[in-house]
Amino acid sequence: MKHVVFKDRIKLYARAGNGGNGCVSFRREKFLPKGGPDGGDGGHGGSVILKCDFNEDSLLPLYYKPHQKARHAGHGEGGDRHGKNSEDCIINVAPGTVVFDAETDECLGELVKEGEELVICKGGHGGLGNCRFKSSTNQAPREFSEGTKGEEKVFWLELKLMADVGLVGYPNAGKSTLLSQLTHAHPKIAPYPFTTINPIVGTMEYENFSRLKIADIPGLIEGAHEGVGLGHQFLRHIERSRFIIFVLDMAGTDERNPTDDFLHLKEELRLHLETLSCTPYLVVANKMDGPLADENLKEFKARTDENIYEISAALGEGLEPVKEHLYKHFFETKRIVEEAAELENADED
Ligand SMILES: Nc1nc2c(ncn2[C@@H]2O[C@H](COP(=O)(O)OP(=O)(O)OP(=O)(O)O)[C@@H](O)[C@H]2O)c(=O)[nH]1
Ligand SMILES: [Mg+2]
CATH class of the missing domain: 3.40.50.300 (P-loop containing nucleotide triphosphate hydrolases)
Incomplete structure (x- = not known):
């Protein structure tokens, strides 16, 4: 295999997590036969975030791992339980990394300062559970909303060395x-x-x-x-x-x-x-x-x-x-x- 020593331009495929769906559920207990809606909201999907890290000095780790994904969030549950939010996928990159949208070639930003972050794919929002649709005229709603999809995009990352x-x-x-x-x-x-x-x-x-x-x-x-x-x-x-x-x-x-x-x-x-x-x-x-x-x-x-x-x-x-x-x-x-x-x-x- 060809040994790659330095990579200053790489393609990155990133996908954020989907938001979880809202839940349709009704409270049913022994002495509360018509307890009303209790479907919880879906969790929020994790975003893909680039973070400037002074310990990195090349884009090589991403060259070997060009597909980066955040997990999907959990769906809402009965008992008004909120779905689990999924964690962001944080990618450490070297200072001087410039990010381009691979489709439009638009420059989306660059990471220069230690700890600086850039969200490149936003996670989806959680959908609403049926208890959110309860109103004076609708005591037993069956409506819910689905979580939105996380963004999915391809990027070019370029490293401009930062030397004195x-x-x-x-x-x-x-x-x-x-x-x-x-x-x-x-x-x-x-x-x-x-x-x-x-x-x-x-x-x-x-x-x-x-x-x-x-x-x-x-x-x-x-x-x-x-x-x-x-x-x-x-x-x-x-x-x-x-x-x-x-x-x-x-x-x-x-x-x-x-x-x-x-x-x-x-x-x-x-x-x-x-x-x-x-x-x-x-x-x-x-x-x-x-x-x-x-x-x-x-x-x-x-x-x-x-x-x-x-x-x-x-x-x-x-x-x-x-x-x-x-x-x-x-x-x-x-x-x-x-x-x-x-x-x-x-x-x-
Ligand atoms: N006589 C002499 N030779 C030198 C000196 N400095 C470098 N060289 C020689 O010049 C040649 C090229 O040196 P490099 O340092 O590789 O040159 P470079 O500018 O980095 O070259 P590229 O990477 O090809 O752009 C080598 O054979 C060195 O040994 C010097 O001060 N005197
Ligand atoms: Mg040289």
Whole structure:
């Protein structure tokens, strides 16, 4: 069997429970021969609910179990007994799960915060028992209503990874090597393009235990926004990154030019989604140990006014300044803003 490592789009068949029927019954006791109607209402059917759970990190469990059902409710009973409500079927999904109606393609919502819930199929309502139909003119009603059916639908669930930092670069630029140096993740590394075919997230930890999630996204090439290469199915993962690291292969070959690569990458992101142009980023010149690196770097500096970090991911060189940059961006800026807000609050008091 093919081993599935990561699933970021799956089909889900969900069915909520039906409501129970109302009951028709009359109270009959020894000294109460015409005790009146006592048929209870049907119970309510369980709904199918998606719940955001930070312990989940893929849609894989649902890939193996795509049919999810809530139980039907119990019918009402004599003696005015309410039918048993059935339990909701709660499905835990990873943060960043977006839900689409498979028929209409309508986006029904997304789950981002821990514990957040989305009811995707509503359970049926319980029907009414005959005692509900009793009136001054109808003392012995035989009417009841049936429970309504629970909703049944097919959905597409998509997972947009939620990482703090996304690594963006051409295939073979060394993104996975960089991820393996910065975090404890062990992505596959190989000297050919498109080694990484699924996004991988690793966690980088600083000495003071501050943590950042970094996503290694499969290599992008020109035309990716139109689906060329592994295409835009992965560009959507970058949408959520709060910061981007452009990884350039400075060792380059004759047919590759890292400066052109960089300009193309930025353009691809912009074409995919205009707001990606506003995501803060830094540029790393990888493979600075390579033969053409100095020459390529000189060209990059001449053609752009970008600040660039020189590294060799394979040798683990030049990584500290990159880590510091990220630390400043994520933690120090945040702290300064928080401190300023605190001071402001104190002044108001
Ligand atoms: N000389 C040198 N080689 C490197 C460096 N970093 C990565 N490589 C090599 O470049 C090749 C590609 O590295 P990967 O980390 O797999 O590249 P990638 O960007 O993840 O590639 P895809 O997943 O295919 O997009 C591997 O053979 C690495 O060993 C470096 O700093 N110097
Ligand atoms: Mg890779």
